[in-house]
Amino acid sequence: MIQLYGHELSGNSYKVRLFLSLLKLEFEWIKVDLMTAEQKGAEHLARNPFGQVPVLVDGDVTLPDAQAILVYLARQYGGEAWLPSDALPLAQVIRWLSTAAGEVRQGPENARLYYLFGATNINIERATQKAEFILTQLDKHLSTHSWLEFDRPTMADIAVFPYVALARDGKINLDAYPHVLAWIERVKQLPGYIPMAGL
Numbered sequence: 001m002i003q004l005y006g007h008e009l010s011g012n013s014y015k016v017r018l019f020l021s022l023l024k025l026e027f028e029w030i031k032v033d034l035m036t037a038e039q040k041g042a043e044h045l046a047r048n049p050f051g052q053v054p055v056l057v058d059g060d061v062t063l064p065d066a067q068a069i070l071v072y073l074a075r076q077y078g079g080e081a082w083l084p085s086d087a088l089p090l091a092q093v094i095r096w097l098s099t100a101a102g103e104v105r106q107g108p109e110n111a112r113l114y115y116l117f118g119a120t121n122i123n124i125e126r127a128t129q130k131a132e133f134i135l136t137q138l139d140k141h142l143s144t145h146s147w148l149e150f151d152r153p154t155m156a157d158i159a160v161f162p163y164v165a166l167a168r169d170g171k172i173n174l175d176a177y178p179h180v181l182a183w184i185e186r187v188k189q190l191p192g193y194i195p196m197a198g199l
Contacts, residue, residue, distance in 0.1 A: 002027040006054040011162035012066035096156035107131030111170025142179035
């Protein structure tokens with residue numbers, strides 16, 4: 001059975017849990033306590049030398065990093081609907097993984113880390129500005145799209161969803177972004193959707 005090592009408050013762990021559920025894949029959830037030395041312990045470091053979550057174990061495959069795990073699951077179990085193989089549509093989906101790891105991380109994710117976890121190494125003014133920028137861009141894009149790409153949900157939506165939907169944890173007001181809010185509700189209506197604390 002697939003094993004997923006993560007933490008219930010980690011948006012990156014959640015996006016993998018959500019995708020596993022949407023794919024109707026059985027998996028064992030194994031909590032890694034981020035507040036203790038366990039995260040940096042030898043056992044977890046053997047799974048991911050960076051000491052981060054999530055980590056997916058699927059038979060002989062051990063794979064860290066949420067974006068990489070999404071790609072693996074989509075290609076291994078999800079098929080063309082979630083991650084197209086043709087060059088252009090593939091690139092269109094992968095672009096949003098870069099957005100999740102770039103603008104979304106620098107904005108809503110960092111603001112959440114600052115307020116929820118007390119991360120003192122984050123410039124909260126910069127994170128708030130970054131959050132407002134990416135949310136403005138997403139709202140404009142979603143004003144003419146139901147989903148981030150194509151006429152259906154793809155891995156792009158799953159990659160971007162958690163930290164955008166959790167933006168209020170970082171004191172980011174989503175009320176100014178009605179198209180983003182409508183998209184969040186569409187994701188929540190997907191068959192197999194599972195909530196995270198705060199959503």
